[in-house]
Amino acid sequence: MALRDIAIVGTVQRPSEVNSTFTSVEILLPVIQQLLDKVGIERSDIGFWCHGSCDYMSGQPFSFVAAVDAIGAWPPIIESHVEADGALALYEAWVKIQTGEVDVALVFSNGKTTSGPIDQILSLQTDPYMVAPLKPGFDALAALQARACLDAGVMTERQMAEVASRSRRDANNNAIAFTKGNESVEELLAMPYTMNPLRAHDCATPVDGCNAVILAAGDIARRLAERPAWIRGIDHRIDTQRLGARSMIESSSAAIAAQKAGVGNDRIDVAEIHAPYTHQELLLRNAMGLGESTHINPSGGALVANPLMAAGLARFAEAAESIFAASADRVLAHCTSGPMLQQNLVCVMEGE
Amino acid sequence: MSEADGLVRLRQPIGVTYNWSAGPNATSHLAGLMNGKFVGKRCPSCALVYFPPRNGVCPKCAKILAGDVEVGPKGTITTFCIVNVPFLGQKIKLPYVAAQILLDGADISMQHLIQECEAEDVRIGMRVEPVWKDKSEWGPSLENIQHFRPTGEPDRVMGTESGAS
Ligand SMILES: [Zn+2]
Numbered sequence: 001m002a003l004r005d006i007a008i009v010g011t012v013q014r015p016s017e018v019n020s021t022f023t024s025v026e027i028l029l030p031v032i033q034q035l036l037d038k039v040g041i042e043r044s045d046i047g048f049w050c051h052g053s054c055d056y057m058s059g060q061p062f063s064f065v066a067a068v069d070a071i072g073a074w075p076p077i078i079e080s081h082v083e084a085d086g087a088l089a090l091y092e093a094w095v096k097i098q099t100g101e102v103d104v105a106l107v108f109s110n111g112k113t114t115s116g117p118i119d120q121i122l123s124l125q126t127d128p129y130m131v132a133p134l135k136p137g138f139d140a141l142a143a144l145q146a147r148a149c150l151d152a153g154v155m156t157e158r159q160m161a162e163v164a165s166r167s168r169r170d171a172n173n174n175a176i177a178f179t180k181g182n183e184s185v186e187e188l189l190a191m192p193y194t195m196n197p198l199r200a201h202d203c204a205t206p207v208d209g210c211n212a213v214i215l216a217a218g219d220i221a222r223r224l225a226e227r228p229a230w231i232r233g234i235d236h237r238i239d240t241q242r243l244g245a246r247s248m249i250e251s252s253s254a255a256i257a258a259q260k261a262g263v264g265n266d267r268i269d270v271a272e273i274h275a276p277y278t279h280q281e282l283l284l285r286n287a288m289g290l291g292e293s294t295h296i297n298p299s300g301g302a303l304v305a306n307p308l309m310a311a312g313l314a315r316f317a318e319a320a321e322s323i324f325a326a327s328a329d330r331v332l333a334h335c336t337s338g339p340m341l342q343q344n345l346v347c348v349m350e351g352e
Numbered sequence: 353m354s355e356a357d358g359l360v361r362l363r364q365p366i367g368v369t370y371n372w373s374a375g376p377n378a379t380s381h382l383a384g385l386m387n388g389k390f391v392g393k394r395c396p397s398c399a400l401v402y403f404p405p406r407n408g409v410c411p412k413c414a415k416i417l418a419g420d421v422e423v424g425p426k427g428t429i430t431t432f433c434i435v436n437v438p439f440l441g442q443k444i445k446l447p448y449v450a451a452q453i454l455l456d457g458a459d460i461s462m463q464h465l466i467q468e469c470e471a472e473d474v475r476i477g478m479r480v481e482p483v484w485k486d487k488s489e490w491g492p493s494l495e496n497i498q499h500f501r502p503t504g505e506p507d508r509v510m511g512t513e514s515g516a517s
Contacts, residue, residue, distance in 0.1 A: 021373045023374070023378070023407050026377060026409065029416060030416075032414070058372075072411060115372065117368060132366075
């Protein structure tokens with residue numbers, strides 16, 4: 001069966017905030033309404049709704065059920081939820097449209113990352129028998145990975161600081177971003193370690209946020225957007241959960257996903273990489289084979305605003321917007337989750 | 353870690369503390385309960401009154417709720433369940449009745465206990481009123497109400513109006 005042509009035709013992201021006093025439903029509802037208005041369709045035009053979020057972020061079991069209130073479930077709708085980043089919800093929606101059952105899907109995600117101790121919460125997703133009892137902080141696991149990379153000569157602390165300096169500067173032009181700055185690489189290198197070899201600017205800023213995108217097939221997509229962002233390849237791979245059995249100085253799952261998504265088939269103009277730590281961006285660039293000609297994270301990336309469970313879908317939104325604006329013709333969107341880049345989803349989109 | 357009967361057992365208590373926010377739309381509801389009042393919210397689109405105001409939105413219209421509406425304190429039983437099964441942590445004497453109660457002026461029902469009558473006398477349409485705990489025990493919670501009890505008023509005939517099912 002030939003694959004259907006499916007594109008992102010519209011995106012909306014809520015500006016990042018910390019310690020939000022709104023419920024997830026209250027922040028999602030206006031974003032979804034704004035997206036429907038922007039694309040110029042009604043709720044009844046959406047054939048499939050797919051949501052990405054995580055109960056551990058909100059500290060409430062089945063919190064995703066409440067989110068259905070934000071999309072209006074009467075008359076009855078077809079909807080689904082992934083206990084994961086919205087990028088994985090987008091993957092499910094893409095599959096749903098491929099089945100031919102529906103032509104238009106709305107994907108949304110949210111994360112109230114600042115309502116709990118995120119470093120501890122994230123470590124709960126490690127292997128419950130051998131790793132979780134050690135209560136490793138998430139930053140600590142990332143620091144081990146960074147140390148292994150530095151010791152193996154895969155990268156330098158200067159290169160890590162370059163990633164942070166570039167991301168913070170780029171964030172100045174992004175209304176969604178939270179952390180902004182104009183520090184030079186030297187200034188950043190002079191900062192103290194927070195978790196050797198990581199400095200504060202090497203770690204992403206946890207924020208509360210949400211976003212939504214609309215996917216559509218074929219001519220419907222061409223009608224809804226002037227320049228749709230066509231999904232040409234998408235792939236998701238997972239490394240073993242046994243941290244000791246993984247190479248810390250490369251990302252084999254990202255490399256396979258990038259190859260399967262067709263990253264190397266042509267030049268990539270813009271890559272929106274979901275890297276919560278500076279050294280992880282460098283690792284991912286190596287794994288996905290991205291060279292100097294690719295503009296990395298013009299949005300500032302997840303480093304300057306990391307609404308967990310929404311930060312991956314945010315990369316899709318940013319990459320698609322650069323196609324809409326015709327500032328790029330072929331883009332990459334990436335999402336990671338799990339300790340030390342355990343999971344990687346890679347997508348290639350093109351303009352026509 | 354213990355090694356009785358040859359098995360290695362591992363205890364790993366996990367506790368995480370969150371700062372949970374009720375959100376601006378549920379705040380007047382919770383504040384109302386601290387003052388002994390039932391405060392719901394009206395949907396600006398379909399005019400239904402939500403008590404409790406769920407997550408601050410009307411799921412039917414996908415609109416943010418607006419405007420406080422005081423409802424109750426009396427209400428009508430729309431459906432109920434007689435609980436006969438004991439379970440761990442049970443605090444109430446069996447059998448007891450958990451009922452859906454449609455407060456006067458509200459369009460969705462809420463669940464609470466029915467006491468001060470025999471379980472077999474509870475019926476759909478029965479009029480009930482709240483029995484509040486002592487004020488010193490009040491917090492932002494429906495647990496401020498000890499239970500609901502029959503008012504003795506004539507039953508209300510439940511039709512097909514919102515909340516009746
Ligand atoms: Zn309504």
